[in-house]
């Protein structure tokens with residue numbers, strides 16, 4: 001079973017949702033032209049980390065994001081992993097993922113669970129508390145956001161939902177990109193699945209973001225890696241590799257959860 005995945009490594013205009021919403025369609029169109037099953041965007045692409053202005057710029061109930069992604073998914077008949085966006089729900093703000101299938105149905109949402117204090121998320125955002133799982137053409141998949149990858153227990157929990165791919169939208173600053181690559185490879189190897197990680201490029205007033213988006217196979221090899229420029233890359237992966245590797249070395253069967261708490 002093959003899946004073709006398009007990673008849309010975009011720049012984000014700081015605190016300018018209108019500009020950011022207007023730029024995603026060409027990436028979706030290009031992914032569809034290249035016959036991708038799914039296109040994936042980075043973290044917080046509607047606002048960037050303009051957290052002090054969330055009251056003005058976060059998407060109320062994610063309505064604009066859902067409307068735009070549903071329309072694009074239907075227009076181009078392609079599944080869209082919407083990275084994540086800043087959303088206002090009630091009196092709280094969340095860092096939220098929406099996944100829309102090729103018919104325009106929302107198949108998953110996820111609120112970032114581990115808030116990143118170094119970028120002040122804990123002061124402005126509320127944390128999510130729930131798992132997510134969805135299918136891409138019958139292949140189980142799940143999603144986390146950026147800092148979540150530093151918590152192997154959370155990615156293990158999500159992998160145990162019979163997932164073969166973990167998506168990781170991010171705004172990961174350039175100085176720690178070496179850690180990004182090692183953490184992602186480790187999560188792929190230990191969970192014996194594919195990791196699709198999409199970072200933004202460009203900069204905001206506090207950080208530079210060096211891209212290096214990657215698709216990593218279950219042995220930790222980089223199937224695709226981007227540089228630090230805005231671009232879309234399409235790659236085809238063979239999902240059956242996960243079963244082969246899990247059959248050869250049955251890590252999931254050898255777990256001792258009775259000892260882990």
Ligand SMILES: O=C(O)CCC(=O)C(=O)O
Pocket residue numbers: 116119145146147148150170171172173176
């Ligand atoms: O963990 C890191 O070093 C970066 C995390 C991050 O930038 C984020 O979660 O937005």
